[in-house]
Amino acid sequence: MKKWLPAVGGALAAAAGLGVFLTNQFMYLKKKDEHVILQREISAGRLKLEEYNALPKEEVSIPSPFGYDIKAVFVHPNPGNKYMIFCHGVTENKLNSLKYMNLFLKRGFNAVVYDHRRHGESGGKTSSYGFFEKQDLKAVVDELIRRQGEDVYFGIHGESMGAATMLLYAGSVEDRADFYIADCPYSDFGEQLLYRMSKEVKLPVGKVLLPLADLFLKLREGYNLRDISPRSVIENIEKPVLFIHSIPDDYILASMTQELFDKKNGRKKLFFAVNGLHAQSYNENKEEYEKAIDEFLEEVSAVHHVS
Template identity: 40%
Template sequence: MMKRLGLLPLALTGVYGILSYHVYKNVTKPQIFTHEEAYDYDIQQGSYNAVLIRSMPKETTIIPSSFGYDLFAYWIPYKGATKTVILTHGVTSNIYGALKYFQLYYDLGFNVLAYDHRNHGESGGTTTTHGYYEKHDLEDVVRWVRQKVGSNAIIGTHGESMGASIALQHIATYDNLDFVVADCPYEDLFTILKYRMKVEHKLPIWLGLYGASLINKLMGQGFYHDVSPVSEIEEVHTPILFIHGKKDHYIPFDHSVNLYAHKLEGIRELYLSKNGDHADSIIEDNAQYVDVVYDFLKKIGLKK
């Protein structure tokens, strides 16, 4: 009997290790859409017009990442433009999820660059780190745009969900852009993972997050708490517009409210879409969404 009791801690440790690895694997290697699947999904959602997307004057571009893999991108030039927006998509999606914001900026005379994050779409990289490495990939994209457009380039980012949080982590690290629009970002990776697991599982699977975070660190990708836009944003001077749907079932809108509250320097704006669910505010409240973005760009001198 005593021998069996002595084995119990070892058995529980083994079970927790298996649970932690399962959580780590799901976070790091999510099930991702192909380009075709993402395109079909967004057409069904009413994100954009198929004719418009097919007729875009896009150039397929490969941008080298500093980490040794390639990032697949579409460069959509506007003749003579010095202004460029970089679109960043959410987790499991890809370049076609980001293109719902293309016309918003192209109509204002912006060049548009959309790309696949690492481990998504046609880009390289074998893991998703939710910003830990992706923020540096984004800086590689920014450098590519500056080389393409020239030293007078005006550059901003517009991201949704994970892409929005990546854009915020990037600006907190580099603070070298003209604006950021962050649509439905999470404030902290550990916080949103814990919330999602409590929503999606009856059992306390979220307890495995602590072990998964340690595995993530041992794999060279940082602790989950290291991916935390809310802890990094206080000293960012770049103008930021936070957008979030009040009906967002995936990332509660208070994440954007908290991020807005923690940005203490420079211009900040917050728009809570009345009818927006996760990453669809531009669809559900399109006219107001466009007005809010355009008013923000006007305020910072990028729209007449």
């Protein structure tokens, strides 16, 4: 028996090391440089600093329930009490949300853009792909309601991880917004991870590594892969959802959005963009994207009698 103990101990140590390594890959996914994001948006013409700086706005620090500050900007150039909250994707920051903000400012909304935990100016040590972020989103919603009152009319727009975060919030925390727009979400984080492993590792090891990653995620952060899968909560969302995905997206497949659309009960709409890779539906299909938004807003406002 004793001669086996070193081998067993070595195997356990190796498994533990691999489990930590795997979870580190997505918990600490390398973020884009903030200056690079800024210059990208300016160069593409999606951000005009003079126009943005001229907007009436307020920078706000919102306490997260997890002990750090969420950095947000409340932008309010329009009269009335209509707002949009924007949730950016992993590795990005709130500057990436400004192009969507401008789209809705033109339609009479005011806006809240903010940095997810571990991104931009917000605190937090790890990315959790919606698990902790959904509670941070609730904190942002609570702050909006505190400022604007219970009668505030608002929607939430999310891109990629931000879209998954938004759906997890609506399906498992509170279905508080009047409508949601989910741009290129994953339906199941475990399946997304398995898909990325098959593309990047190019070895048939994903189904072996996935349970190990799931175990160590639970041990290290207190949640598992199912807890960050919108598929498990989408049927709980009663408010209208517009689902958006670009067909050529090879990072998160459009079939994931189709699945979420199919599972969503009640009012919903689906827009598949012809052009663009991941998170490029708006950048590569502006007219069609805005048309889909306008049609959705018209349907939602007709129900709520909002002008």
